[in-house]
Amino acid sequence: MSSNLKTASVLAFERKLDPSDALFHAGRWEEQNNATAWVPVKVREKSVRGTISNRLKTKDQDPAKLDAAIEKPNLQTVDVAALPADADTLRVQFTLRVLAGAGTPSACNSAEYQAKLQQTVQGYVQQHGFAELGNRYAANLANGRFLWRNRMGAENVQVQVARLVDGRPQEPWAFDALAHHLRALNAIDNGVKELGALVAQGLAGDAHVLLQVTAFARLGAGQEVFPSQELILDKASTRKSKTLYQVGEKGQEIAAIHSQKIGNALRTIDTWYEGAQDLGPIAVEPYGSVTTQGKAYRQPRQKLDFYTLLDDWLLKDKMPAVAQQHYVMAVLIRGGVFGDAS
Numbered sequence: 001m002s003s004n005l006k007t008a009s010v011l012a013f014e015r016k017l018d019p020s021d022a023l024f025h026a027g028r029w030e031e032q033n034n035a036t037a038w039v040p041v042k043v044r045e046k047s048v049r050g051t052i053s054n055r056l057k058t059k060d061q062d063p064a065k066l067d068a069a070i071e072k073p074n075l076q077t078v079d080v081a082a083l084p085a086d087a088d089t090l091r092v093q094f095t096l097r098v099l100a101g102a103g104t105p106s107a108c109n110s111a112e113y114q115a116k117l118q119q120t121v122q123g124y125v126q127q128h129g130f131a132e133l134g135n136r137y138a139a140n141l142a143n144g145r146f147l148w149r150n151r152m153g154a155e156n157v158q159v160q161v162a163r164l165v166d167g168r169p170q171e172p173w174a175f176d177a178l179a180h181h182l183r184a185l186n187a188i189d190n191g192v193k194e195l196g197a198l199v200a201q202g203l204a205g206d207a208h209v210l211l212q213v214t215a216f217a218r219l220g221a222g223q224e225v226f227p228s229q230e231l232i233l234d235k236a237s238t239r240k241s242k243t244l245y246q247v248g249e250k251g252q253e254i255a256a257i258h259s260q261k262i263g264n265a266l267r268t269i270d271t272w273y274e275g276a277q278d279l280g281p282i283a284v285e286p287y288g289s290v291t292t293q294g295k296a297y298r299q300p301r302q303k304l305d306f307y308t309l310l311d312d313w314l315l316k317d318k319m320p321a322v323a324q325q326h327y328v329m330a331v332l333i334r335g336g337v338f339g340d341a342s
Helices: 065-069 111-128 131-142 145-153 192-206 259-268 306-314 321-333
Strands: 011-013 017-019 020-028 045-052 075-082 089-098 154-166 173-176 207-217 252-259
Touching: 017 259, 089 145, 089 192, 089 259, 111 306, 111 321, 131 145, 131 154, 131 173, 131 192, 131 259, 131 321, 145 207, 145 259, 173 192, 192 207, 252 259, 306 321
Parallel strands: none
Antiparallel strands: 017 089, 020 089, 020 252, 045 075, 089 207, 154 173, 154 207
16 A cells, blocks of 8 residues: 555644643742742833943944944843742743544545554554653653753752642652753653653543643742743834733733743653754754754754654655654654645
């Protein structure tokens, strides 16, 4: 069947790890178990007078021109978020749904292709299961990677992950996030293995898995915290040079991190590309894209990008190495539109 099989022109997958936005609250480290002691973190505006610090063009390096430029104030209004003066700890909380059906397309206009895809995915699940991927997702929950910049420089970081059953959190797993290295996704303890097994059950459809993730980062009283920054496409519509993300009705807003950014942190499990020993894990993407470095680590010419591996596996019956099979499945769990449309 593979000899005449072609990639479907319409092929889409829904994400199977579905996080919510992560909300920010402030309180004291010793009050972690007192839910009423935590207050929302607010975003406020700050106006500052900056100096000229950008790299100058050759024609602008004349001392007189530079002095004239420095005399002009660099005025800007920015959003900031910080802990209150009497709070030393940031609490970040979100929920995570783990959905079954990895590898089952939400849209596919080729019955033959879908049948071969499901056969291939079933073969992977029967041989490997979701244990490897589940452990890696669990490791990124335990190490607090989803805190992003809020994790850096923290004195203590504790992550609590509780399974929600009938809306009630069960006994949570507790992790010392700083004891879990961000680069060592395979160095996992029993707690991470238990959580990983639960995530694997959710991906396999053996259990309904809804998790509540709560992280406490001890940063210091009054310290600045870092919600997501909004991308303003129409810059003329705002007078601010930096806008931070917040949710809630007017007057009751709470600083937050985008669900997309949480998802990016959780899927930072790709250590199967060339050069991973130097850079460490990167987010699972079809071309291994790392936007902060302006580089793609899975170039098509290396034959390790998602599309080449998937086509070889399905259309040519060339089974990739086990590590690359994990990668292909992780991309399907990520979701996206992968059709071969003209």
